[in-house]
Amino acid sequence: MRVGFYWRVAAVAVAVGIGGLLTSARAEGTLFRGATLLTLADGETVARNEGFLLVSEDGAIEAVGAGDPSADPVVKGRLAAGTATVELKGKIVMPGFVSGHSHLWQSVFRGIAPDGELHPWLRALHWRYGGFLEDGDFGAFTRHGAYDQLRHGVTTTYNHSHWLGKSYPRYLEQWQAELTLPQRFVFAWVNEAGVTDAVWEERLRTVLAELKPGPKSPFLGLSMNPRGAHMGGDMLTREIALARKLGLTVQLHYLEPLAESAQDRAQWPRLKDAGVLGRDVSFAHFIHPDAPMLAEVAKAGNAMIWNPLSNGRLGSGLPDIRGYLAAGMRVGMGVDGQASADISDPFENVRLGLYALRLRQQNAGGLQPLDMLRLHTLRTAEVLGVERWVGSLAPGKFADFLVIDPQQPATGPVWDAAATLVFACSSRNLAAVYIGGRKVVTDGRIEGEDTGLAADVERRVKRIQERAAAAPKP
Numbered sequence: 001m002r003v004g005f006y007w008r009v010a011a012v013a014v015a016v017g018i019g020g021l022l023t024s025a026r027a028e029g030t031l032f033r034g035a036t037l038l039t040l041a042d043g044e045t046v047a048r049n050e051g052f053l054l055v056s057e058d059g060a061i062e063a064v065g066a067g068d069p070s071a072d073p074v075v076k077g078r079l080a081a082g083t084a085t086v087e088l089k090g091k092i093v094m095p096g097f098v099s100g101h102s103h104l105w106q107s108v109f110r111g112i113a114p115d116g117e118l119h120p121w122l123r124a125l126h127w128r129y130g131g132f133l134e135d136g137d138f139g140a141f142t143r144h145g146a147y148d149q150l151r152h153g154v155t156t157t158y159n160h161s162h163w164l165g166k167s168y169p170r171y172l173e174q175w176q177a178e179l180t181l182p183q184r185f186v187f188a189w190v191n192e193a194g195v196t197d198a199v200w201e202e203r204l205r206t207v208l209a210e211l212k213p214g215p216k217s218p219f220l221g222l223s224m225n226p227r228g229a230h231m232g233g234d235m236l237t238r239e240i241a242l243a244r245k246l247g248l249t250v251q252l253h254y255l256e257p258l259a260e261s262a263q264d265r266a267q268w269p270r271l272k273d274a275g276v277l278g279r280d281v282s283f284a285h286f287i288h289p290d291a292p293m294l295a296e297v298a299k300a301g302n303a304m305i306w307n308p309l310s311n312g313r314l315g316s317g318l319p320d321i322r323g324y325l326a327a328g329m330r331v332g333m334g335v336d337g338q339a340s341a342d343i344s345d346p347f348e349n350v351r352l353g354l355y356a357l358r359l360r361q362q363n364a365g366g367l368q369p370l371d372m373l374r375l376h377t378l379r380t381a382e383v384l385g386v387e388r389w390v391g392s393l394a395p396g397k398f399a400d401f402l403v404i405d406p407q408q409p410a411t412g413p414v415w416d417a418a419a420t421l422v423f424a425c426s427s428r429n430l431a432a433v434y435i436g437g438r439k440v441v442t443d444g445r446i447e448g449e450d451t452g453l454a455a456d457v458e459r460r461v462k463r464i465q466e467r468a469a470a471a472p473k474p
């Protein structure tokens with residue numbers, strides 16, 4: 001098993017490296033100019049008209065500005081050296097969205113259990129079909145989910161992987177699929193049941209030693225999806241300790257369905273004893289805390305990931321985001337898995353989230369469109385610990401950005417770019433998605449997309465349905 005794992009990591013590392021070489025043929029980089037630019041950098045509260053981005057040949061942002069680009073000395077020199085120019089007049093450019101909580105493999109189970117809250121839904125999906133996954137399923141389903149997110153403008157995803165399918169090689173398909181895709185990812189790893197902590201640590205160290213984030217690499221880091229969150233004993237304590245030893249973040253589902261919220265809150269002393277308090281631990285959902293708990297997590301620097309589409313779909317509830325932010329809790333956003341947020345569209349996610357808050361508070365105060373965009377980009381990147389590379393448009397970061405055409409389909413004149421994006425646009429307005437300065441999506445078409453994937457997924461899901469129908473219900 002160990003030899004197999006080493007081989008896999010080494011093989012994909014080589015593949016990623018070669019991909020990087022092949023895609024860096026452009027010698028002088030590119031100047032993107034003329035767009036209305038929302039950098040979403042901290043402190044920047046208005047869009048830059050006639051904004052420009054200078055992207056280096058290796059896919060990083062070299063300069064950001066507005067007005068005449070040749071007034072910038074760096075850009076002037078590059079233009080003199082023959083840098084290519086892409087004219088984006090009439091378009092809006094913003095950083096790619098970051099999803100702080102996703103389960104990519106669920107992409108092929110949309111519409112399942114439409115009347116179920118979390119537990120009936122889990123019964124209908126994980127517990128009914130999870131045991132019937134076979135070789136290749138996790139890989140195909142993960143690719144399906146990542147393509148879907150890319151097409152909607154999610155350039156970085158946090159893949160909270162799952163252990164189904166009954167074997168470690170099958171589990172690893174989720175990881176291997178990601179390494180072959182253009183979308184950047186942080187992989188939340190689940191330990192294999194029954195292996196020692198030492199073996200697990202060595203597996204994680206191997207990945208961390210072999211793969212480094214870079215403008216051309218999809219890999220942004222590892223995180224931990226702890227098994228011990230749902231188990232007694234000291235498993236969670238050991239998992240959090242190992243994550244801290246390796247400098248990884250941890251994310252666990254917590255306080256999602258209303259029906260179980262009292263028993264979830266009763267787990268809080270156990271979770272604290274295991275070490276969950278700290279900036280490196282985030283909670284997916286965190287909808288139903290009590291006041292003392294909120295004060296504790298805010299003080300400790302924990303974050304929560306808000307998933308409005310999924311929380312609405314499953315009837316989980318609306319977290320008091322305004323209250324969390326006022327208390328000092330860190331908040332990021334996610335589109336969750338596509339079986340509970342059946343459209344993985346961050347435009348829908350920010351719009352629904354903001355409207356839901358306003359419906360409850362019955363006024364339009366508090367969070368504004370620009371705040372929502374920043375939550376789903378920079379703030380989420382901070383929660384994941386990847387803000388030095390992605391989440392805003394700033395020199396030194398990777399050139400991951402969206403080109404939005406508010407006239408295709410037409411939304412009328414743009415009065416306020418952030419408001420147009422959040423109130424009036426959808427992913428239909430996405431003209432292009434760039435990752436590392438490379439255009440990976442054009443009008444919904446993904447570069448290098450496996451066109452046979454849809455049919456392959458249909459066959460695989462049909463087989464899973466047939467096997468499950470023939471088996472006794474769990």
Ligand SMILES: [Zn+2]
Pocket residue numbers: 101102103160253284336337
């Ligand atoms: Zn989840």
